[in-house]
Amino acid sequence: MKTMTGTGDDRMHDVAIIGGGPSGATAAITLADAGHSVLIVEKEEFPRFRIGESFLPKTLELLQEMGLEEQLRSHPHWVKLGIEIGFGDGRADLTRISFEDVMVKSEHQAFNMRRSIFDKMLLDAATERGAEISSGNGVRAIENLTAGDVRLRLEDGSEVRARHVIDASGQASLLGRAMKTRKIMEEYKNIAYFEHFENVVRPSGDRVGFASVIMCREGWFWLIPLDEKTTSVGVVVDSRIARKIDVPANERLQWCIRNCPVIAERMANAVGPETNQVISDFSYTCAPYAGDGYFLVGDAAAFVDPVWSTGATLGMLGGRHAGQLLNAVLEGRLSSKRAERRHHKWLKRHRNTFLKLIGSFYNHSFRELVIEGKGPMETHRALITMLAGGVFPTIPFRVRWRWEMLMVMAAFHSRIPIVGKRRPHSMLTMAGISFDSPFEGVINGKDDGLKASWRGR
Numbered sequence: 001m002k003t004m005t006g007t008g009d010d011r012m013h014d015v016a017i018i019g020g021g022p023s024g025a026t027a028a029i030t031l032a033d034a035g036h037s038v039l040i041v042e043k044e045e046f047p048r049f050r051i052g053e054s055f056l057p058k059t060l061e062l063l064q065e066m067g068l069e070e071q072l073r074s075h076p077h078w079v080k081l082g083i084e085i086g087f088g089d090g091r092a093d094l095t096r097i098s099f100e101d102v103m104v105k106s107e108h109q110a111f112n113m114r115r116s117i118f119d120k121m122l123l124d125a126a127t128e129r130g131a132e133i134s135s136g137n138g139v140r141a142i143e144n145l146t147a148g149d150v151r152l153r154l155e156d157g158s159e160v161r162a163r164h165v166i167d168a169s170g171q172a173s174l175l176g177r178a179m180k181t182r183k184i185m186e187e188y189k190n191i192a193y194f195e196h197f198e199n200v201v202r203p204s205g206d207r208v209g210f211a212s213v214i215m216c217r218e219g220w221f222w223l224i225p226l227d228e229k230t231t232s233v234g235v236v237v238d239s240r241i242a243r244k245i246d247v248p249a250n251e252r253l254q255w256c257i258r259n260c261p262v263i264a265e266r267m268a269n270a271v272g273p274e275t276n277q278v279i280s281d282f283s284y285t286c287a288p289y290a291g292d293g294y295f296l297v298g299d300a301a302a303f304v305d306p307v308w309s310t311g312a313t314l315g316m317l318g319g320r321h322a323g324q325l326l327n328a329v330l331e332g333r334l335s336s337k338r339a340e341r342r343h344h345k346w347l348k349r350h351r352n353t354f355l356k357l358i359g360s361f362y363n364h365s366f367r368e369l370v371i372e373g374k375g376p377m378e379t380h381r382a383l384i385t386m387l388a389g390g391v392f393p394t395i396p397f398r399v400r401w402r403w404e405m406l407m408v409m410a411a412f413h414s415r416i417p418i419v420g421k422r423r424p425h426s427m428l429t430m431a432g433i434s435f436d437s438p439f440e441g442v443i444n445g446k447d448d449g450l451k452a453s454w455r456g457r
């Protein structure tokens, strides 16, 4: 492994990558495999903690393509076979969404893993393939940004020079903030409270290996088995509603658990910390995603609500895409202008696909359709295909029209019920806290059907 710590040097690298998370490491592997000189500049020392521990079948396929499946399986992980989803009141069984039902040729499994392990595995692979790394020494400023002449100033004052830069700095969004292109999406201003626990009751029978998504009126929980013992537990709440919860932020996970019957039951004998970690989970975009000399990938480009566990997959495939385009540029097969345009279009298209998927989740009518299980004309299989990441490189027609139909059905159902109506469980109501306007309208995001369907069962 070639490791430079805190030095910087006057060599001209083909590509400098800011950030060694999954997006940056995937880009580095792609470039190093093609023989190009890559320098990853990473602010922290790995292993380091990150949230985002559940992956899609598409991520497994990408790891196979990069020759990393064996490494993955040699680390502690949990095979993920699907998702179970339902409301937090426990009045009905959770709905089973199995990756076996995808409509495209795809892996039928994914995995969950601690990010400290996963991210280090990828970063090590990048350096083993020939990428250099400067760790524990972040980028302080971008001093020049032109294809052929990129200059970065590191925290220790040294300079890095490269022909192109990939910004993979995650939520720090170094370039987006510097260029003032980072725009927060008002409808997804959420906060997440989370921790790791042992002794959490896991799905059994035909659901072994399933992650759980439990929905409440004010947000949703994840239960993600990470290995034999440990389960990642978190709750995502609208930031405006979170202010209504009158306990300190680092005690809100326990508060939410107490006020959600399904989760409280699963965690009756759980062992873990009393306090929780907190992260702001605001969706944003930093478009344009490429320009003169630069490419944005992963959370540095855009962050979309984590409900369907799409972040790392979109980031890694974006890193792969930027790496492949830059390989073509460095080998004289593509102009940098074209590569930049293509990357922007690619990222915009896939981000929009996932945004639609996420928008639908925050629509109560859509939730009612999903928990009903099988839809007509295999519409449910279109949803599962998208949840497995079967949207790359494009959404197949047989998936697309069924997905559009599901959207139409949700709109119709919000006016004239076509499946049973469900009153969503409310943690605030259970805790005896009233929550009328101004929160009414923001709960469940842009839901068109919530109030119309509020008649309950």
Ligand SMILES: Cc1cc2nc3c(=O)[nH]c(=O)nc-3n(C[C@H](O)[C@H](O)[C@H](O)COP(=O)(O)OP(=O)(O)OC[C@H]3O[C@@H](n4cnc5c(N)ncnc54)[C@H](O)[C@@H]3O)c2cc1C
Pocket: 018, 019, 020, 021, 022, 023, 024, 041, 042, 043, 044, 050, 051, 052, 053, 054, 055, 137, 138, 139, 140, 168, 169, 170, 171, 172, 174, 192, 234, 279, 280, 281, 297, 298, 299, 300, 306, 308, 309, 310, 311, 312, 313, 315
């Ligand atoms: C609550 C929550 C739950 C989530 N759950 C999931 C999930 O289940 N599945 C999923 O796929 N995704 C999930 N995500 C999203 C996922 O965590 C991210 O999409 C993913 O980490 C993006 O990877 P990345 O490589 O782009 O960024 P990161 O993993 O954040 O890596 C960026 C790296 O850049 C480095 N860096 C930052 N600034 C600098 C600098 N100035 N100089 C040098 N280096 C710098 C950082 O140290 C870091 O190592 C979740 C996110 C949240 C908030």
